Amino acid sequence: MHVNTRIMPVEFEYLEPKTKAEALEMLAKYDNVKVLAGGTDLIVKLKTGADIKVDYMMNVKEIEELNYIKLEDNLVKIGAVTPLSTIENNEIINKYLPILSEAIKAMAAIAVRNMGTIGGNLCNSSPAGDTIPPLTVYDAKLILAGKQGTKEVSVEEFITGPGKNILAQDEMLVEVVVPAPKENTGAAFIKKTRVKADISKINTAVLMERVEDKCVNCRIAMGSVAAKVVRILPAEEAVRGQKVDLNLCQKAAQIVSDEIKPIDDNRSTAEYRKEIARVIVEDAMKIAWQRSGGEKIND
Amino acid sequence: MSAMFKLVGKPAPRHDAWAKAKGDQLYSDDFTMPGMLYGKALRSKYPAAIIKSIDTSKAKALPGVHAVLTAKDVPMNVEISKFGQMKDVGGGFEGLYKVLADGKVRFKGEAIALVAAETEELAEEACRLIEVDYEVQPGVFDPEEALKPGAYIVSSDEGENESNLIMESHINKGDVEKAFAEADVIVENEYRVPPVDHAYLETEGGVAWVDDNGVITMRVGTQVLEHYRTIAKVMGLPQNKVRNMSVPMGGGFGGKEDITVETFLCLLANATKRPVKMVWSREESLEVHSKRHPEILRYKTAATKDGKITAQKVEIIMDGGGYKLLTGWVQMYSTVNAPGCYNIPNVKVDSYSALTNNTPSSANRGFGCCQANFASELQMDELAAKLGMSPLEIRLKNCLRNGDEICTGFIPQGHIALEEIAKKAWEGLEATGPKPDYVDGKKIGRGLAIGMMSYGRLTFMHDSSRVGLRIELDGSVTLRAGVPDLGGGQASVLCQIVAEELGIPMEKVHPYIMDTHLTPLCGTTTATRQLYMSGNAALVTVKVLKERIIKKAAEMLDAKPEEVQLINEKACLINNPLKSVPFVQVVGALSNDGVELFHEGQFNAPFTDVPNLHDMKGRIWPDFTYSAHAVEVAVDEETGKFEVRKVVLCYDVGKAINKNSCEGQLEGGCVYNQGYVTENMGWENGITKARSFAEYLIPTAVDAPEIETIMVESGGGLGPYGAKGVGEPADNSIAPAIVNAIYDAVGVRLKEMPVTPEKLLKAIQEKNK
């Protein structure tokens, strides 16, 4: 396929709503509207010739009412157009959702994080999207809005395949809502790349809730090993209610490695991904456990 | 002497630093003209095919399209590539340069037709409308396969041989077979190195137009201004009617050493009589411009049990890709550098280069030398490991010293500091503290590699450079030099030298550079030659003017010329600085007397004859720059991921004329070839899989290690003030140092780059089995 990234070979009308209501109005009114946030995925795709139908380009980054981070009723609420760099440096996020901040810090370079938004990362729905595993283990809910009203879905329900999600033509993502994790909960995020500022070859987020020396709730999400970010339920099951030690971490990590069915692509091989899935899940569990207040697990 | 320098040896801000920092500098793509059209090349879909026919009628009919050209529209479509050398070298060195493919397509992305249209989009559209009838050919993609009898023949029919062999070259010194028979130990290994892209920020581009007097004029960044001669030939025009007012480049690294957009632009501007711009997209640049030569290098080394190397036998196979370009020259560098920077009594090198249907190979910072250095420095550590010696010990035992001859029998004239710099680099790393076994769960390893690489061109090319100076009546100085500036400060350093000699501040010397017809030709910014060649030319030139000024000043001061010096914008007595006359007054007096206040001087490198390629002997380059890299890496044994933590590099730079630039080159070169270890073009049967910088990954600022730079200034170089060249040698020995450090950490040495975590993990697991 011939590509010339000096050219964006599409023509469209440009829309710039200033309010959420105006945006939803436009979505309902026009056909083939494409939401533009930071454009760090969308513009790249349009330049490299992706088959995207766009008659109207609607820039949502000027909608101030969708740019916020707040804590309400023990819920962390993030507006969909909040830039990644705002999130990574935000106090509420660093206090309650530290691995979301860590995952963002491990993304791209500062310039891209200044442009890119959390809504864009979710709606782009890449299997390698770095905010997705953290939001999955934190049990985030996404608020989708249309002129007719809103609905609330989990991240897992939202994303259906590579670049695919359940958004309807006249809907957009407006907010990410995350319950503040309970006391004695720890989480970890690990990503492996080719050079430092790079898309994940593989990534993982692990969350563990501790009661004394047992893990009462465990969530493990893996990116870049399937058509979408996946939770590894048999591994979570194996941990839940158990006394946490090295043995358990290794057992769970092995289950993850056995369960996933990654592919070969230009970033890595299936074989290698299976191999290091075990390593990064074990490491992530150790970190998560220690962060939950559990005893440090040594090799 | 050195205590008296005012400017030389100091960090000096360059004349263009602010413009670049503020974004005021206009690069190739930043320039537009009224009525300008956009040029675009239609490129081959296949790496190997026969073009049966081309139908351009639909493209020509598209409104807004002003020209569609194919091979038959080019006055001279096939030319012999020259690179500004003064001498017709012949002997297989000068390769074919073809403007547009006809007959056979030799690599994927080869240009077949050119279009000029009102907009870039229209030009794209027109390219899509050109119908090319291809007959796809099997092609050949492996240089060893290409050299076998019966292989697919890459070349077309323009008088090239019916074989894919580009060149063979041989070195025979002493008796290797006898040495192998008598050896205590023998080490044999095969190494493979991949193609490398230059990854400059600025892709190839420029603008061309026909000026008021009918001169075809370009504004194209290039490392070789002298290409205007080839372009004139292609256009069927006299050489005084094709001009390049070249522009500073956003990086060259050898990738702008071959002709890029120049001929395309001139043909289109001439056909349309309108200004035309062409800038290659990143995809185009990655796919079609030449890459560093991939090579297979087979080593057999003999040594005594106390570690003295007695014989080195090397076979090299080089992949030249679809066109010869600079392959023959690059081959000289690989061949002569194959034994490494060591004093070895018995050497045999046999090297062969082949045409294939891959992207052409040509110049890339290091020019055949870093391939050989990679292999020979891994081989040294393999030998050290077998003998139970340390990497430093084996190198000190064998490295070249002053008075030693290299494998061609030539004894370098410049100072050889290998022993000193190897020690300084290694000790510098050790001084950072004892090597920990593990840091953050990762295994730590340290490695060393040393190297030599020439500065200045092959001496059989008879290289020269010229610089022009004019002293203005207000005491400022106009410097004219056809020196292509690719960001290394090539022009600024000339001002520094002139200012030093005339005793005036650097800002008082303004450079006018890079115009094929208005500035004296300085030769190419390649081969690490500009400081050496044009620096010497500037020195030769300024000294002529300085003599006139001092003579006049002596008259005015009532003294002898040898009693006068130029300093602080004054001419004064050396023994009595208070007795002085302002520089500008001396200039005024000379002007009154009708003395010439301008001069253009030339510097010639040493000249030699073309060597006998079956038995290369004698001098091949003017001199060498010696390098040492000591590296610490951290390797994750469970994932195979490795990180370069620290580098201590040590070079004998001769004299660091601009400390900032010199350090910048050494550190930039270090990171450049840190990337050699991991970068991956992803070539598969002539197709480039790495289509963007999201796939062709180079180290970025966050990947750069902590680098400590130690500059030794022996004064033993052939450049101005005893300087040596550093541009290319700067990247020479880092890659093998990294791979050797990985071995030190985990006990496996990957002999083929790129080294990926995937491959390393497998090797670690196999070793632990």
Ligand SMILES: Cc1cc2nc3c(=O)[nH]c(=O)nc-3n(C[C@H](O)[C@H](O)[C@H](O)COP(=O)(O)OP(=O)(O)OC[C@H]3O[C@@H](n4cnc5c(N)ncnc54)[C@H](O)[C@@H]3O)c2cc1C
């Ligand atoms: C150099 C570079 C490096 C990168 N590195 C990483 C990395 O390491 N990890 C990573 O995960 N990503 C990476 N990315 C991808 C990208 O930056 C992120 O996915 C980013 O979060 C996208 O956000 P955006 O606002 O730019 O999205 P956009 O490009 O504006 O939009 C992306 C998609 O989401 C849709 N969309 C956006 N907002 C909404 C909304 N509110 N409602 C409905 N639809 C919406 C758009 O229509 C589009 O389809 C990188 C990109 C670049 C260019």
